[in-house]
Each structure stands twice: as structure tokens, then as C-alpha cells.
Amino acid sequence: MLMPALDAAVVGRRDELAAELRRILPHDSVLTGEDERRPYESDGLTAYRQLPLLVALPETTAQVSAILKVCAAFGAKVVPRGAGTSLSGGALPLGDGVLLGLAKLNRILDIDYPNRCVVAQPGVANLSITRAVEGRGFYYAPDPSSQVVCSIGGNVAENAGGVHCLKYGMTTNNLLGLEAVLMSGEVIRIGGKHLDAGGYDILGVLTGSEGLLAVITEVTVRILCKPETARALLIGFASVEAAGACVANTIAAGIIPGGMELMDRPAIHAAEAFTHAGYPLDAEAILIVELDGPAAEAEELSLRVADIAAAVGATSVRASASDEERLKFWKGRKAAFPAVGRIAPDYYCMDGTIPRRKLPQVLTRIGELSKHYGLGVANVFHAGDGNLHPLILYDANQPGELDRAEAFGADILRECVAVGGVLTGEHGVGVEKRDLMPEMFTAVDLAQQQRLKCAFDAEGALNPGKVFPTLHRCAEMGRVHVHRGETRFPDVPRF
């Protein structure tokens, strides 16, 4: 993976930079030793590792602002990091950049039940928000599978999703306000406890900007009252096509389940061996469909979905009789990634979204690619919103297997785009899918996104090397006129 050229001048002034940062932070909140920096060398995408130049661990917004000013003055790059669970390398450090760890900003600042919101610092874990309000019957809806550890600030940066997105939205649909610091050190506050901040939707564009536009220092999220009941159906099918038809027919019948997850045969077997959730091992595919709301609604809708499933030839249908059983159905799905981790030394998790009707076609193609690359694959799928997670099985200790797994993954994502889908549904572009961006966007599309980047960070110092395959200097962007998909600077380095 090519990253921006190392800035020797900044690397040479490392001690000086550390000394400046120690004027802002306590001595031991600036990590310089190799052993201290080692834990930060990668995030959830562990195939990539890089020791950061320095690690800075602020505890206040004022410190974040001061650090960014110092880095800007040094011309040093900055990589923000929440809990480091990104699956796309969004927090991969730079050898000439300061790794800005936000984990110490970890307090919930305000729980406002009348206005149904929580104000939290960015290092607060996603699940901690729900834990803080569940006693009063509330919860925070987006639930990425890493929710025990992933931070709310990182969720904002990545626009994190989860299994309940179709009905309850992603992070962006559950935010009310943000405080963020620009690379210049300027602190901006957007929104608050009311809906729809006035002016341009800066909150909307910061969400999912993968740490390239600003550093998030405070988040106001909307909390919801927990549904009265939830009921889950565990449905087995003799083919993936039948499961896909069940999903399409459910939505066409006007039913939006709280969650609707599909697993294929390899994923079912791995999950069942690991969790004993009671999955039918003779099925080619299973669906877990969760209906929530008032008891009468969950009851009625689960009957309707069971009828739809029967009509497309489901081989088994089980409805959860208790909350315990419902959680058991989910247990296998939620543990699908580690379960797959037990059947292969390594796995590589992909994250494309496709129009749901293309599912059989895409799964067939994934099967062909699996043979072509000689690597196994297990599929789990947020079927309700078309978000596919193929898990490519490989062994990093076998020479060439990682490269093959990556090539396989890239081919899957190309297929997703070819059928009208997108490169990433919830994990972000990061470094992982950076070089695939031209599969989906023209040079003109990418140039417009980079001009926006320049409005926030004219020097390109914030998290460079992520999202965009080509780096333009902002002064150049003003002049770049993209003609018929070709930029006038074809020789600008791609990294």
C-alpha cells in the first residue's frame, strides 16, 4: 500500500515537535518510545502496520485545538483515532504524522431525557451510551458489531451502521450536534439539541468523512425509547435465491423489520459450531428477521413474514418464544466473524452494498471468484439494506495468500459497483478501498470531493493517504479543470 512520501523535514524535527506537544499535554500523554507507540501501529485492518511518528493523547477540546495548531505550524500530518476498530484502515498511522488518540476524552457530559439526547465526548464507547440510559427505557440505535469498544467519535467519522440500520438509520440519521476542531485549531459547533442545524449541513458532511475534514471532540446523539417487544424468526432455505426472494417480498409487502440478516452455508456452519445457536445445518441459507414494536404488531408481522417465507419454499421457520431464544438466534450472527476466524487462520471482511435483487447474481460471482483464487468464503449479509459482508478465508503465513485475498476482495467490490451498488456500506473507504474509488467515481466526482476537503484542510494535513487515490495540492485544485474524465495533471503522484 503506497502512502504519501515521508516528510524528512518533519521526521528530523521529531524531538522538537514532541517538546512542543509536551507544553500542551502532560509528559506521559505524548508517547515517543517505540514500545509505547507500538499498540497504535494498526487498527482493525491488521494487514497494515505503521509506527506513528508520535502519539498525542489529549483530554480536552482546548488541548486538541492547541495540538493541531502546533502540528500545522510544523507542517506535520495528523491521524485521528478513536478506539482503533476501523476495518478499512481509517486510523492507520503515518511515519511522519502525529497519531491523535481521543480515548481519554471519555466522559458522558449530559443526559437530557426531556429532549431525548445524550452529549458525549468522542472516546465514549457506543454501547456505553445505551448502558447509561437503558434504565429509563431508552437506547442509542446504531449498533455496529464492535459496539462494546468502538467509540462514538469514530462512529461519527465512519458513519457507522449495524444490524438495525434499515429501520433506525445509520449514525448520520441519529446525530443532533457536533463540536469539531479544524486543522487550523479553530473549534466549530454545529447543531445542538434541536433538529436540522441551520446553514449548510456541515454536521452531515463531517459524518462519514473518515477523519479527513476535522477532529470530532463532542457528539450529541438522539436516543430512542426502546420498542415494547421484539420477536425474531429463524428461517431456513434450500437456496440463497429463495432467501433473497423472501427478503424482497417482505419489503414489497410493506414490512420494514428491525433487523433482517442472511447467512450462507459456510457462515451457518461456522457460527453453529462456535455458538450452538440452533441453526439448521441442512439449510443453504438462513434469515434472521426481527420484528419490533407493540406486542400485537410484532406478533402480527411475524405471522406475515412466516407466510411469505413459506410461500417461497422455506425449509424451516422458528419464531422466538422468549427474549432468551431471540438473543440465542442473534448470538450466532453476532459471533459470525470470530466464528469464521476459527475455521481459517485469517479472514478478510468485505463490505459492499448492492441492490438486493442482485444478490443471487453476486453470490454466484463470489463463488466463481472463490474457485478462481482458491480461497474459501463465507457470506453474512445485512439483507434488509443490501449490505454484503463476504469473509474471505486465507492464511497470512502462506506466501501470496494475503495478496490473493486482497485481489479477490477487490474483484467482489468491482462486481458490487458493476451491478449498481457501492464500494462500502458501513466500514468506510480508508486505505483499504482507496484505490478502488475510480471504479465508482470519475475524476470529476473525486475532484469535487477534494475541493471540499480543501475548504476544511487546505494543506491536506489531516489523515492523508485515506479515501482518495490521488493527492492534489489545494492550490492546484482551483485550477484543475477535468476534461472528459482526464485531469490536466496525469503525472501527479498516485500513492
Next chain:
Amino acid sequence: MLRPTTTPELQEAITGAWADATTLEVRAGGSKEALGRDAPAAQSLDLTALSGIVDYDPAELVLTARAATPLAVVRAALAERNQHLAFEPPDYAALLDSTRAPTLGGTLAANLSGPRRLSAGAARDHFLGLSAVSGHGELFKSGGRVVKNVTGYDLSKLLAGSFGTLAVLSEVTVKVMPAPEETCTVLVHDQTAAQAVSWMTRLTATPIDASGLAYLPLPACGRSKVHAVRASGGAVTALRLEGIGASVSARLQALRDGWLADAGHGYETTVVDADDSRVLWNEITDCHLLSGHGVVWKLSVPPARGADVAARLTAVLDCEVLLDWAGGLVWAVVRGDAAQEALVRGTLRDCGGHATLIRASAAERRRCPVFEPLAPSVAALSRRIKGAFDPGGILNPGRMFA
């Protein structure tokens, strides 16, 4: 007037204007031409011909249409498949004294949502993807035609509510949802605004899952076509339930069993059926219950503060109010021609939120800020964002900020 009929023609028109430094007034249906700062441009860019649904697949829950497709056309296509735009797009034509029909692109460009904003999100939350032409005359796209996507910056959000000042939408993709099978509305009579907001706040802490919670004081009630509202003789608090029949009846029963009693002793309640319910919420969505005379402000506030802000408004101004979004949206109609900006925005002090001037004379919309003034750092960033999309400042210059 420029009147492109295809996306290449749109691109040509903007490229030409960018080369000549000609400012453009961007308009689709023209129903909201009186919304925003009054800042005339040299030439009108009329998008009316960029109309029509491009792709609609009900099972995928997405619809793609050219930007100037009338909302009515979109609604009719969705209704055939029992689907709808869940954010309940309003039609402000009557409010703004226009005879023109709103379009899908115009609704998104203004980020306008109705009462269901409370439970279903805003227009921007349903805006999945776009093609647009920037002020450089470049055609770019963002987002996609799937409901879940984080590839690249979310420019749909940025363009929603940008009033055509950043780029001109040519094609948009929105998320659509199943329309509710059943609906009804519970009316609670004679609450004060403070009592109503307090009750609505308590309800949002229950699983009642109302898709509309509004407080209609007397003058507003009198303008309703729904008899139970018009003849109420006092204020009405309206609570809408939507969903499958079993769910609506179960929640109605739960209300009767407890949560209605929680409204306080002695309040009369009425339940209105699906037809009347639709009429009433359309009236609230399209602002038909507001007085036809006077200056109209829309204030977005922390919901529990809604009654408070309404009380401050009526204490300092000769005005009538109406509350939506469980108290989070305060409509104020100020009698007379003067916008009274300082007094209106003054009510938000120590409270948070923002106020937008929705109806006022062109002179008032030149004189005072229509949109909430921004903090200096955010204003400077917004100017840089404008420059990143429209460096020549040719698209709707001054429509949002001077």
C-alpha cells in the same frame, strides 16, 4: 431565461454563465421563489424541463428522478405501490402565496420536512444520491442508488438545504418507505402550550411511537376542515398513530389505559378516523392552519423548550403560534409587515436552536437575515465550502447569506 432540457444542456448553460460571470437564479417549480433572502440574479435558470421519474423499484425502496419532477408525480407513482416519502414533504405554495407546484429537487434543496420529521427523519435523511452541476460547470455525482452507503463524502447532506447555492441538482435518488396501512389521530382538548409540551415530552419516553405530535391553539384550530378540530372551541393537542391495524389499535388502547389519563384530569379527548387524520396532518404539513396574513417564522428548538419559546414569543410580539415535532418546531405568525428579527431570535437566547424567516416581503428578506446568522468560524467555513463548489459565486448568490 435559460431553459435546459437535458443534463448536457444544463452543464452548457452553467459553463457559459461561469465563463461570462453571469449570476443565475436557479429554479425548478418556482413554488419557493419567495423563500430565502431576496437577492436577484442576472439570469433565470429554469429547470422545469428536467422532469420525470428515471427509475423506481419498490422492492429496493429507492426512486431516482430528474430534479424538477413535481412532487405530485412522485407521490402518485409511490401511492400505486403503497409507498411514500416518509419525511412528509410540505407544499408551502399556499403559505407563500404561490400557484406553482413544488418539485422533488426543490424540496431536497430546501431540506423541507413535515410532521413526521419527528419519527422518520428529515428530507436530508432520505436523500441517497445525486448528479449535479457545480458552479465550475462540471457534472459530478455523489452517493448511490442503495440505502446504505458510506463511499466518499456525503454530498447529498451538504446539498440538502443549500438552496441551490452550491450546485444545481440534475438527478436525485431518494429512499422511499412503505406507506402506513392504518392511521388515526387522538385529539386532547384545552391544554395550555406548557401542559401540551409536558405531556408530549412524557409520551416520547414511552413506546407509543407517535408519528406526529402537534399543539394547535385556537385560531389555528378554527381554520381546519376537520370538524372535530374546527369545532373544538379551544386548543387541540394532536397525536398521530400509524402502522398496521393491530399496532394502531394496540397503541390506542394503551393510550386509553394510561397515557391519556397522564394528560391530566378532565381533559376531553376525541379520536378521529383515517380520512380526517390525513386531512388534518396535511393541513399541518402545508401550513394551512396558519394565518394568511403576517410574517411567518419557523423556529427549531430543543423540544422540551417549545412551550417556553412560544410563551416568550407571545409575550414580546403580537403573534400566533403553532407547535409541531413534539414541541421542537415552533411556527410563529407575527402580525404586520415587519419581521421583528431581533425580538424573534431573542427568544432563542439561552435555549439553543435557530429561526428561519419563511414568509415576509422582499424588502424584509433583503433587510434582515432569513437564515440564522452563523458563528464567525462556521460562517468562514461555509464561505470556503461555497467557494469549493461555486468559485465564481454565480449560483443563487446571496440566497442564503449576504
